[in-house]
Amino acid sequence: MKSRLFTALITTCLAFSLSACSTMKGANIKYKSQRTIDDTHPRATLIIGTSDLVDNILITNVKVAKVGLLSRAGIDVQNLTDNRYTLEYKFVWRDKQGFEVDASNVWHRFVLTPRKIKSFQSVGKKPEAYSIQFTVRFPDDLYIESDRLDREAKPFFD
Amino acid sequence: MIKKIILLALPLTLIGCSNMQLGGQSRVSILDGNSREHLEAELTMNDYTAFAEKVTNKMLRSRLVQSWGTKRPKLIVGALRNNTDNESIRMQDIYDRITETILGSGLVRLMDKSATSFDYVVKTELSSTRQYGGNGEELAYFKLEFKLFKIDGEMVGQWSDVLPLGKASRKFI
Numbered sequence: 544m545k546s547r548l549f550t551a552l553i554t555t556c557l558a559f560s561l562s563a564c565s566t567m568k569g570a571n572i573k574y575k576s577q578r579t580i581d582d583t584h585p586r587a588t589l590i591i592g593t594s595d596l597v598d599n600i601l602i603t604n605v606k607v608a609k610v611g612l613l614s615r616a617g618i619d620v621q622n623l624t625d626n627r628y629t630l631e632y633k634f635v636w637r638d639k640q641g642f643e644v645d646a647s648n649v650w651h652r653f654v655l656t657p658r659k660i661k662s663f664q665s666v667g668k669k670p671e672a673y674s675i676q677f678t679v680r681f682p683d684d685l686y687i688e689s690d691r692l693d694r695e696a697k698p699f700f701d
Numbered sequence: 702m703i704k705k706i707i708l709l710a711l712p713l714t715l716i717g718c719s720n721m722q723l724g725g726q727s728r729v730s731i732l733d734g735n736s737r738e739h740l741e742a743e744l745t746m747n748d749y750t751a752f753a754e755k756v757t758n759k760m761l762r763s764r765l766v767q768s769w770g771t772k773r774p775k776l777i778v779g780a781l782r783n784n785t786d787n788e789s790i791r792m793q794d795i796y797d798r799i800t801e802t803i804l805g806s807g808l809v810r811l812m813d814k815s816a817t818s819f820d821y822v823v824k825t826e827l828s829s830t831r832q833y834g835g836n837g838e839e840l841a842y843f844k845l846e847f848k849l850f851k852i853d854g855e856m857v858g859q860w861s862d863v864l865p866l867g868k869a870s871r872k873f874i
Contacts, residue, residue, distance in 0.1 A: 611767035613806060633735065645805065648754060649735045649747045666761045668806045684738050685730065 586673065592680025599624050600655065602679060614667040616675045625657040632679045634665035636672035644669045652682060742841040742866040744790060752845040752862055753798035759860040760847055761806055769808060774820035776809040785829035785843065795827065824848045836870035
């Protein structure tokens with residue numbers, strides 16, 4: 544009986560200690576800090592969509608200003624390497640409370656040649672647009688991806 | 702008896718070796734609503750959105766539009782002219798994306814094309830150029846252009862955006 548109670552106690556303790564290790568506690572934070580997220584600008588959150596790009600490209604020179612009744616944001620993306628990158632970017636505008644406004648934006652593809660700095664601008668197309676979330680990532684394209692998988696599967700035919 | 706077992710087992714073995722999954726979903730997937738996949742060097746619905754977004758970006762940050770402030774002038778967006786080599790482009794969808802973006806900004810009062818009282822009219826045109834390579838390669842450039850006119854016909858603004866689409870050579874194996 545004593546040993547059974549001891550086993551139950553150990554099992555309960557183990558379950559509690561494992562749940563303490565869990566990272567599922569994000570409800571009251573904006574996001575979890577990672578190497579791919581830069582939030583040093585008060586009105587911009589900059590996201591690099593893959594850790595492979597960290598230290599290879601840099602999102603820099605963030606400017607947010609008024610343009611008439613609307614807000615305008617400017618951002619530079621710098622290639623720190625001698626590689627040629629095909630990437631895509633997206634601006635998401637948020638209001639002062641952090642709610643997304645103007646969610647109709649799509650991904651825009653661009654090429655970053657070696658050492659190049661490329662500039663992008665966006666206008667928050669609603670007067671309440673206040674801050675931006677800017678993301679750069681490798682293209683998420685089903686057909687490019689399936690073509691790559693086909694080539695990997697059948698290298699003989701290339 | 703052994704022959705019968707072999708005859709029964711052989712097709713099953715072959716099916717097991719194939720990549721085809723019985724009862725699969727016909728290789729159809731739902732894509733990310735904001736992604737920009739293309740099967741042909743033609744415009745997709747998300748290209749319409751990207752065009753509307755980029756050209757109105759340029760228009761809204763122009764000095765003229767800034768000077769409007771809270772005046773909210775009356776604006777007509779004229780019918781979008783299709784000057785491309787593809788007559789099946791859904792011009793109404795592009796037009797709707799443009800008006801949705803301009804209206805959402807709250808900077809102007811958007812009037813119907815039949816209105817007789819207005820301050821500005823935007824004329825829009827979609828055009829394209831195309832080149833073909835020997836092995837099925839294709840290069841297409843689409844351009845959307847906005848021209849803003851006053852009621853007396855004076856052109857006060859012009860903004861455009863270009864979308865290049867390239868198709869790689871055809872594989873026969």
